[in-house]
Amino acid sequence: MAFIEEISKRLPFLIVFTAIVTYFSPVYLETAAWIPSFLLGIVIFFTGLSMNLGAVRGIKQKKKVLLLAAFLKWTVTVFISIALAYIFFSEEAEIAAGLILSGTVPSATAATLYTFLAGGNTALVIAGSLIDTGISPLVTLLAMMNIPDNQVSITFIDLLQSFVLIVILPLSVGIFVQRLFPQAIQYSKPLTKLGSSLALLCIVHIIVGEGAEAIASRIELLPLLVVVIFIQVALPMGLGYYIAKKARTKEEDARAILFHVGLCNTALAAILAFEFIGELGAAPPIINTIINLSVGSFIANRLGHRQSGRNIGQQQNQLSS
Secondary structure, three states, rough: HHHHHHHOOOHHHHHHHHHHHHOOOOOOOOOOHHHHHHHHHHHHHHHHHHOOOEEEEEEEEHHHHHHHHHHHHHHHHHHHHHHHHHHOOOOOOOHHHHHHHHHHOEEEEHHHHHHHHHHOOOOHHHHHHHHHHHHHHHHHHHHHHOOOOOOOOOOHHHHHHHHEEEEEEEEHHHHHHHHHHOHHHHHHHHHHHHHHHHHHHHHHHHHHHHHHHHHHHHHHHHHHHHHHHHHHHHHHHHHHHHHHOOOOOOOOHHHHHHHHOOOOOOHHHHHHHHHHOOHHHHHHHHHEEEHHHHHHHHHHHHHHHHHHHHHHHHHHHHHOO
């Protein structure tokens, strides 16, 4: 258990390390094109297996908050991603498409973990991600329609098929297995953490290895890309939390919205970009994965420590009174 927790805690560093080592390595693990999709499908299967279905059903009492989370995700995150792509990479069609795709995929599985660590409402994130899965294919196509010199060969059917095979089917099977064997949820969480971490590292290794040559051809854009993607991650998180608080939502719901809006499933975006856009188009999602895990981890820990301090303070006040 300690080993699994250590890997989860150091995942952002391990992703950076894996990406750098793979990029500079003369060899990498060459696999069939379907392997990264299969690996992510396994992660999502375990997500469904360990999902708290009772808490998700209870979210029906917070329909307005769920609607707000979905609205912010598909306005703030998407518009910021489109604006950044057009402003900074209008002449780089593949990079622009990959940047937009990074902001139009569903919420990341890590958003649930970080929401939990921050003391937020994890059921809200899970329910929001289920809504995302139905909206994402259509929004992605609409967002990419007017990219200058668009060379992206992607259709709604392509996206829908990928979402069904990579997201909907594994998630449904995981939920079905959980309902069939309710005790499985007790044993699946450590396996989910370990499997998710290892699968993400394998996906990063495979995609960086395949795209290393394309990335090297435009290496001069890397510093700008890192700055732009940091804004793409951090700005929606800040705006999501700020708007949620202005809308007078509870603190735990505002924290959930923060991660739901800011952390997208960029592992999925990288796989889709590599398949439908090109090797260079996978660079923004990979970099986004590194940044959103790092920023998400930092904010979750800060909010978690703050929540712990409040709880201790409340206990002390109760004892003194």
